[in-house]
Amino acid sequence: MKTQTKLNKIFLFVSLLAIGFAACKRDLKERTANIEALNPINADTNAGNWKPILLSKPDEFAMDAPIAVSSPDYKLELLEIKSRQNQITDAERDAMEYWASGSVMRWNEILRELVAKYNLPPYQNADGTYPIPSAANPFAYPNFPFSNPPYAARAYAYVSAAQYDALVAAYHYKNVYKRPKPAETDKTIQELIPIAKGYCYPSEDAVAAGSAAAMLTLLFPGEQEFIQQKLAECKNARILAGANSRSDMDAGEKLGRAVAGKFIARARTDKAGSAVGNATDWAKFESDAIAKGETPWISQESPKRPPMLPLFGKVKGFFMDSAEVASQRPAAPPSTNSDQFKTETEEVYKYSKEYNRTNLAIVHRWADGVSTYTPPGHWNAIACEDFIGQHWSEVRWARNLALLNMAMFQAAICCWDAKFAYYNPRPSQVNPKIKTWTGLPNFPSYVSGHSTFSGSAARFLGHILPSKAGDYDAMADEASNSRLYGAIHFRSDIEVGLTMGKAIGDKAIALAIIDGAE
Template sequence: MKTLYLLLAVIIAVVTMTRCNMDLATELEYESYAFSGIDSDAGSWKPILISAGSDISVDEPTAQNSPVFLAELEAVKSRISSMSNDQKKNVDHWTNNAVLRWNEVALGLIAKYNLIPGPNVDESYSLPDPANPAGPPVFPFAHPPYASRALAYLSVAQYDGMISAWHYKFQFNRPAPYRVDSEISHAYVSNNLPSYPSEGAVLATVSREILTAMFPLEADYLKELEEHHLESLILSGENVPSDLAAGKKIGEEIAAIALARASNDGMKYSQSPKAVSDSLRKVAFDRFGWQWVNLESPVRPVGLTPLFGKVKMWSVQNVESTRPGMPPAPGSEAFQKDVKILQDYADNVTQERRRIANFWQDGLGTYTPPGHWNDIAGEYILKYKMNSIRTARAFAYMNMAIMDGGISCWDTKYYYYYPRPIQLIKDFETIAGTPNFPAYTSGHSVFSAAAAEVLTYLFPQEGSIFREWAEEAALSRIYGGIHWTFDATVGTTQGRDVAQYTIDVAKTDGADD
């Protein structure tokens, strides 16, 4: 791959016209819409956590001419007739593709909790504790590795739940209330999906369960959102209560399976004790003759998640198989060439380079690089009018690749323990601070390249622009003075390579048949 700094002119010319004028937000403005298709066979697609959609069982629904079902219809009509203006706004908010809305909730929580714990009065540091989430400091610190994992579990659980819902929808083919009773108005564009079980209820419950585990202090808020979403399903004319009950059952069971995996994936050990971190540093120094040094004041004793590289991956069996080769040794010809490049950028900061560095920074108080790419994905999901199961699939595979990319990147960071530019270049200054973990490879580059590759698989006609944005995200870290050029170029290749494992899995799930 050509080095990123040689692609500068081309990337800026293309991206400036296309991406960077787009105002990213954590809530998309969209209404219900006609799906490009309903994928009636999606119940046979291969899930990720379970072996088949039929693994989760639900009861057969009552017949549509039964007294029980007719009573449900009357109750729905009564509730719709007394709907308040606030309830109407709530119905409009959730729409007929609420996968996007729950993804937005996750992005908002990531931004809220993406705050690094500061030092104590005695200049020591305390870690967020899931057993005492109120702290201080509060749990979690939603840094990029944490964000990537939260989004992956949320999206995978949503996708598996949707497959199970689709399996039973087209097995039982119960029509939606508005199709049975003409007096029931339908608030959304109709896509003629069977209503039992409710895919919306699956989403509401599985999303609340996963996000509560990831952000325990938000339990009440998330429960309220779940209730609002469930209410919208009735008041929109989409479902009757028994549709919701079946959907909630699927959501609860899938969430339990997902959280069982999460409890044993190794994340709880990722923020290692100082002794473990020091041993990694010593091994790297003995092997390579260099070491990253944390320049924070007061010095934080351990960098960010030294053992995130040991967390269980989704699509890769052995993280070491994705670890790139050694970076240039400090003092070598290749290294000195990079020093010159970075010094030139630092001495000649242009408005365009500063804008790029800031646009892709995604630092503290934001939804992080993984969240940025979820935001991008949402725009294209809407552009191509994906239905809710296709939406869940897109987020699932993209976030699996992002998380796997992050694990591979962090394995590389703490294997090589490579110093940051600010540590090795005298009097060097950065645009956007310096993260508290080793340089090689660049997390932004890996996260972005992994996301871009999966999005290219999903939306092949848009592939060139996704890859250009990933290149620009990588460049942004060089312009900011945060990374060496080889951190970015190698990281981009690494992200693409890791993503291919996920794409290979996606190609076998039946959705492309």
Template sequence: MCTKPNYIVSTGKWWLTTLLCCSVLLTLAQNSFVSEPGNKSPGGWKTFIVKDIKELRVPAPPDKDQSQKELKELKEKMSQGNNEKKQAILYWDAGSPAYRWNQLGYSLITFDNFDRFLRTPTAWMNMAIYDATIAAWNAKELYQRKRPTQLDPSLKAVIKAPSTSSYPCEHTVTAAAAAIVLAYFYPEKADSIMKLAKEASESRVYAGVQFPSDVAAGWKLGQDVADRVLAEAKNDGSDKKWTGNVKSDPKIWRGEYPVGIMTASWKPILLKAGDQFRPAAPPDFEKEMQDMKNFKHDLRSSNLAYYWAASSGFDIWTEMANQKIFEYHLDNHTPACARIYALLNVAMHDVSISIMDAKYAYWGTRPILYDTTFRPLVFTPPFPGYPSGHATASSTAATVLQYFFPGDAAQFKKLAQECADSRFYAGIHFKTDNEVGLVLGKKVGEYIVETWDKK
């Protein structure tokens, strides 16, 4: 019986091993790339609020002669640059245009106005940023205006000029859209917000990467989109007032005022209604109360309890999105980043409505109310416990981020589970609150993603 020579067998094994390794690496790569909406260029991507991008088309940019005059103006502005302006240039150039505005949006969150928090201002802000960005890209693709450094190669820009066309300015579109929306939700800080937007816009001219007319057109476009988004936000139903009474049943939640009780009646953005995935009624918590009282804390459980209690939860997931955007070098793909931030925050908006719907459908009690001798690690929120808001929202966020970064699904799932566990460790949620929350959040996240795909 003839057999292959040993060196041929070895070579065959080597090739087989190589092919298997390449197959595995290719699969990992395919599973790690961000999802993109088909083969369309960004200027043709679907939007959230704007019905037809063509309605927002900006006029043609200045001609060549006018651009030469603008170059002179731009050089004069650059000559006025100082260290403060350079710091502003570098600050606003970090990440995608939406990066700094998401940092700002979450820094504004306070819980003294919980209804405002539940309205999720960052959802409306990011929809405005995204729709304005797509409109800007539509114009960029149409006009193909060259950057200042392309018209005058001798011009020394402070930062590297983006490879995209210049008109309109993407940073200004983002700044105007974001600032106008945030100023509406935070009127007490409107002046400082608008000042930052102007700084962000002007930084692109002082950097030498955008013409003044790019900035002017970008501001007008961002403002137009923001106005449309705010028209929707003002009709979300959040102005309704509760006129009921808190029940006195000792087996359910009770308190002075049921914070967030009207949220369930608000209008979702992509969900059909707040009760679309309402879970079944909670069980009696007698056994779970005993489990909680018997739980022995260690350094890890205490750390997780305090870590998640010090956060809205939403901000941690946005930081995770930031991390993935940087890991996959997407920060130079402005429309893709805007899309990630928008869908994630829209999901946070809609899941908030689902959470409060379930809470006030059942008025699920809290450990500190079930057993008044029990003392939790952290402050107990002033509304029903079932299901856990942190667990539900984290599960939704994990599901949405998995849509964009499928290769990191296990990491997202682990983080959501840690968040859910932290609420038990903190002594403010029974295990059932968290388990049901994870299931509810996943359903909401899957629906958000599927609805967006079909939009």
């Protein structure tokens, strides 16, 4: 009987442990949740003089003068702020705090989310061919787009660059119209978040939102409802916070959309739409490689999938034209018949054979494959998380992300140009014993996309945040090596890719030095 009591106690104890374990609910802390509000040290009120990317001048798109702060209509706008502040809900407060971290950063995160969502290769047709997503019918399977790394690199560049130009225009008009903040006109309005110095018409948050929403609708046409909902949330948040009145927001959105129109027109003719190529193109890459006496790349997927965006090397970037891309193409990789190629294949086989948990973590940290925001998105995440502590203005955020993303877009173009000029096989094609520690990308090996993206991003970010330059270089090296450790790239692919990427990063730095922001 005594033993029985003791056992009951043990059982009770274990049960209590169980309840305790279950009770400690497993919440996640996301890195950019509940971060501090954007509160620029320098409001960059002169940013209207910075050099835009596509705009010929900051007032290329005309902007109506705001209604006078003394007008009855404006008084109604102020009344709207006060009445909404009086009945603020918890959900509204959460949205307000979310957007207070910065419109440019939040739209960058939204774009990353859409890239991850749409980064799925289409399933094959019954006859073993593959369907191609259509922008004309984004809701039909396969949904448009397949936001693979080149598509994503271009999307990040266009969204960031459009935001930057729209913000240069906005900062120009702020100083033209000089509208004071709502709380300066009506002292009873509370400012619920920190608000940058300078004038409030148009709202920089709305300009960033309007330009992003317009670009995203082009790039992710199946997401209009989601994009509109985010836009409305962003605009509401600023009004509720007492930072802007409704006309600041509406005018800002309108200006953002107008500037984005110029980028949309460019994007429609930048040749990305034809980068998929056709069966004749695909066959020619193979026959050209054979004619040179090389082993051509062959898809390792089953059924064989056409290579990813083979004509992306012809897309019009922001830094280099097609002729310059071709002229700066890296030298050919080691011939597939050479001893060096054999040696490099052996090296990959060594990484395939030997399980190493540290290397596997590196491979997976940088894999950025299917269902992720891709390597350019990963570098956007790194950049944004480091930018948060810098207390920059919205326009500086946009400018730095625009240069970063234009560099990675150019990196994608140059990398794809090399891949399809040389059409080099993957290690596991030439040695089927090579098994990979991550998914094998479906396009030629030389040069490594991860290495090119990372080289360009690390080099440019090192210019923006010199105290972290060493860290960025180390990250780029690690990202680059991860493809060798994963047994999907040769050493030549990663080394040449990294060098090429750094040269492209230098082009972004050259632009940064002369745009008036430094």
